Amino acid sequence: MEDNAVILNIENLKIAFKMRQGNVTAVNDVSFQLRKGHVLGIVGESGCGKSVTARSLMRIEAPGKLLSGEINFQSKSLGKVGIQRLDPAGELIRELRWKEIAMVFQEPMTSFGPMHTFGNQISEVLTLHNKIGKTEAIEMAVESLRAVGMPRPEKLIKQYPHQISGGMRQRAMIAMALICHPQVLIADEPTTALDVSTESQILDLLAERQKTLGTSILYISHNLGVVANIADEVMVMYLGQIVEHAPVSDLFASPKHPYTVALLNSIPNIDKDYKNQKLEVLQGSIPDPYNHPDGCPFHPRCPKLIHGLCDMVQPRLLDVSLNCRVACHLYNASQKTS
Amino acid sequence: MNKAKKELLLEVKDLCMHFPVQGSFFDKVRGVVKAVDGVTFNLFKSSTFGLVGESGCGKTTTGRLIMKVMKPTGGTIIFHDNETGIMEINALSNKKMRPLRRKIQMIFQDPYSSLDPRMTIQQIVGEPLRAAGKEHMNNYKNKIAAILQKSGLSADYMDRYPHAFSGGQRQRIGIARALVTKPQLVVADEPVSALDVSVQAQILNLLKELQETLGLTYLFIAHDLSVIRYMCDTLAVMYVGKIVEMGLSEDIFNNPAHPYTEGLLSIIPRTDSKTKRCKRLTGGVADASNLPSGCYFHPRCQYAKDICKIEQPVLREIKNDHQVACHFSLKLQGI
């Protein structure tokens, strides 16, 4: 497959949760594409739906329910497959999981089973998906650990998760995720629980592996700095919808959506001396998930609110310039419908 | 900042917290983990002092020692009370410490576990008042309503339970609880680490406003350097139980003197990816149960020489109000 080909095409995805007090639409009409060899960063705060979106790609969105939409994946073994049609407990999705779409989770302690050695767990991935023997699988596991920069991987194979540090566990997690050379790697806040020192190392590792293996990465984080350094494109989500989607340099240099602007202003700049200045704060809080606002979900907090328009009509995600999409009425005039 | 009018509020001298490491059932105590090892600093009234570092550096433990949640294994903590004068609080018994509690308060990191889920907001915020004694109970409800409003919450919320509130609102409740007795010193232990970015900014601004209106002094503990820079006038960088650099916020961020500080600043990802930074820090935080000899930082330090492996550097002043624990700090600064 040539570079830049689209391997994952999500269209109008809608996922909801049934709760005691009502239905919560966690992902509301989300559409985007992931290209081969690209890193797509998804940022947003609590309740924006970024994690649920990512999980639906492997059909682990439960207890949420995928209501509508398409997840079209260009699989190596199954050809073009609509993941939304696959049974979450069925054989086909299991064929894809880990072999073609893998995931790295936030908390490495809970992603590894405490009762099995690393050797067991990593080689299990191999023996499940490929017809190779245990010995060969262990050898490949050792190599994969070496590739992620672990010292003495032969010793690590025999150790248990609680015996090593959090940063090293995360490296092992990445080794395990990439061992079958998947096309897509979903990284759900992989460095949030780590120190800055370790975070830096893990980010370097991910970037290096991505270049070597050509894996496409879907990187989810609430840390804008991290995303700015690893992603090629960035998608900003708010209350289940995409509000802005642009190449990384464009998004951070000239953010368009008022929410993106507010988010970037909310982060204290480490290189700036604030003296007596204060941060520009985004007023209000994330709305009640059971009661999404009418019209644009961001309008109650938007400093550029247009009465009569923003509170009644939902803005569509439309192209504003090359590869930049924004869902905001302010940009309607200059939008070209795609 | 007007340096002439600085009034001491808290003095911490050589504070130590050593935890014994148990061997197996038949082994005696195998060694110690020096969570906090000889920490010395001063807090001045109406200022914000930051304690920053990565995991295992001892900043949270230092905060808890000052709050007398644990008893230090060494060192002294001296509190300058505006009523009772200078008091050495590290040796005080629980009973004697109680009247001082209303003057030194704490804001916790996790807004979900730091509020008792079975109490109403009124009960939670009023607890320090009740504990302070009958003299402080007059106008009980009004005091609670007033501090809730100052923290950005409506007084109508007093009858509700914590489960009705979001993380940011809960943190505001925690702040209200810490401030209801009008304390002199507030220890903020990672108060925004568990919050969303936009909520973080709101809480940080709230803390700044409250400091101005109520004349508070903060000991601000965090791992996020950008938050520390925004909030603090002075700060101390900690590494595995020791302070490695301490001074004015401006000085440290513009001219870091310790290789660790310099390294941290270089690896923190920025949103303007245009300026390429050279990453000057490798490896992970040292293991507290297996510390390197000499300077704890030397295995990761690009300037390390032989002396760094043998002798532990002492914290000393290289410029006005700027202290560093490094053998080569003067040379590196070009002084």
Place this chain on the structure above:
Amino acid sequence: MKILQKIKSHSKSKKEGNKNYNPLYSASQWTLIWVKFKDHKLALVGLIILALFYIAVLFAPIITPYDPWEDSRYIYCPPTRIHLFHAGKIHRPFVYMENILTDPETFNRTFKTDYSKPYPIRFFVKGFEYHWLGFIKGNRHLFGVVDEVGIHLMGTDVLGRDCFSRNIRGLQISLTVGLIGVIITFILGCIIGGIAGYYGGIADNIVQRLMEFISSIPTIPMWMALGAIIPSDWGNLKVYFAITVILALRSWTGLSRQVRSKLLQLREEEFVVAAKVAGTSDWKIITTHLLPGFMSYLIVSLTLEIPKMILGETTLSFLGLGLRAPTVSLGVLLQDAQNLAAISAYPWLMISAIMVILSVLAFNFVGDGIRDAADPYKN
């Protein structure tokens, strides 16, 4: 209850678009537990069964038509059938006379129904005298028939005593033994577990070893041994309380362990540290923060202990080592059902077993329901 009404009106107003105030915000922990409990269908069923049983037990002498200790000639009479149609026409509920016929050779007794005359069931009839709750004298019963006929809803036993009345009385003993035993368990468990959990150290060590020792003694042999040493000349009431104490001696260990572990966990919670930092005294922390913290867990434990007590008492009495005749408990009643004749010829004697099973199941369902509803951190 006001909160519940508010919640009901809230779900109505939600449809009308009133989005602002969710009354669950002011709901205390108990209200929330009740709301979640209602979702658990089995638990609700269990609660209804228990409510019915306890009401029956409270009004026992009134709802039972016969004196549980009164013999009659209607030996081993099967449950009386209630008819609604007589001679093809609808009639108020009534019974027929059962005539006893004894075969002169085999001494087999059979019952022949006399379909000629219907004897209507009356309500609030006069019957045997009783002292309700110990001091209210009365002789009215919920239902009954005239003296010549019998209405035995659950048949009669070897001495012609009405099984329905005996079962209700048995239920009375079994259900209350459980409650009293559980109160003793609660007190013992809280104090001992509390000491171990809060102070730790040597106290904790001693208590834990003691708990382990008692738990390791096999239950039924221990009960049997203790039951056997109850002097045979003790009055019924004394024996009754002795049994409850014996049962509690075993179950306090389980509760104690729960209390201890909950205390150990809660001690480390941030809000306890926050209370210490606020200046609250140790005693106040225990009573206002820790105790309410595990009250719901305790209630779950206790609710699940009661069926064990019921089964324990039933077992002891069944084995002849607990309550004895003439005291009526479900276990004593089951003694009569120990033989082949009972299963084949007089199966209604085993209804007592069904009562035991129903009560045990009901308590278990309710306990499960409370446990599922009680976590305050779940939304």
